[in-house]
Amino acid sequence: MDANDPLLKGIEQGNFNALARAITFVENDIPPATELLRTIKVNSRVPVIGITGPPGAGKSTLVNAITEEIVKAGKKIAILAVDPTSPFNFGSLLGDRIRMSQQFNNPNVYIRSLATRGALGGISAKTIEIVDLIKAAGFDMILVETVGVGQSEVEIAGLADKTVVVLVPESGDEIQNIKSGLMEIAQAFVVNKADREGADTFANNLKKLVHQHHHIPVFKTVADKKEGIAELCEWLLQPTLIDNERKSFLLEEKAFKIIQHYRMVGVDRKKLHADLAEALKSPDFNIYRFTDSWI
């Protein structure tokens, strides 16, 4: 791709329309997508913050509050709301839009929802590619919101420089869960809805738990009242010290996803369905022989 390509230039100049078009190309596998990704200058210094946690924990409200705070400091921010649970998320999309509406017309805020999911559920290769496009478009910070269900929490950790796990006082029952998986992926915990009963007890228990092994900060916020946000943002803006081990883990995760994505190209579910229906007519159908021609 020519370095003077208007779309490329537009992205590099931080033009939201150009960025939106490029993202749509990537989202739908439209030809300039791969060429674009091979040519853009991805700024690896733009911090990517993953915001994950159970449904309804207040992630979008928190993202909104963080955005307001960061924009106040004169910075440019991009928000990617990823719903890995369903390819049809118009409902939540709309909900997110309404909650984010305060930021919608801000020229320093770019918002995009993605309904893409990976082959195995969770974060898709496309999400990785789209984050890289955004990283080429002159932002100071990228926030990626994803609902924490199953694998997606672990996967966001492979995408983000800092992963923030949002919990609520009622998450007390999930403390075992936190012990088993979340500890490895979280760079910080947020106890949101700290206006609710049991918030202090829960936050203290969580602190005790995480401080046994790690130095992971625990923040308390009331996102819809913008409480505790300044402190959280101060931490978010601190440069991430990513050690080499984590850096190679992140790259390996990304490379794996991208390879997986391209290896699956041509595996069309509709064709699979039709071929299978045809193959099943044979009395000696064998799924291993059948899939041979697909592998």
Ligand SMILES: Nc1nc2c(ncn2[C@@H]2O[C@H](COP(=O)(O)OP(=O)(O)OP(=O)(O)O)[C@@H](O)[C@H]2O)c(=O)[nH]1
């Ligand atoms: N009491 C209280 N309610 C809050 C707080 N933060 C968010 N909420 C409310 O919690 C509800 C869910 O908030 P969202 O921001 O949509 O939560 P979410 O985690 O993005 O939800 P999903 O994206 O659907 O998983 C909304 O009604 C918010 O107004 C808080 O700090 N305290």
Ligand SMILES: [Mg+2]
């Ligand atoms: Mg949300």
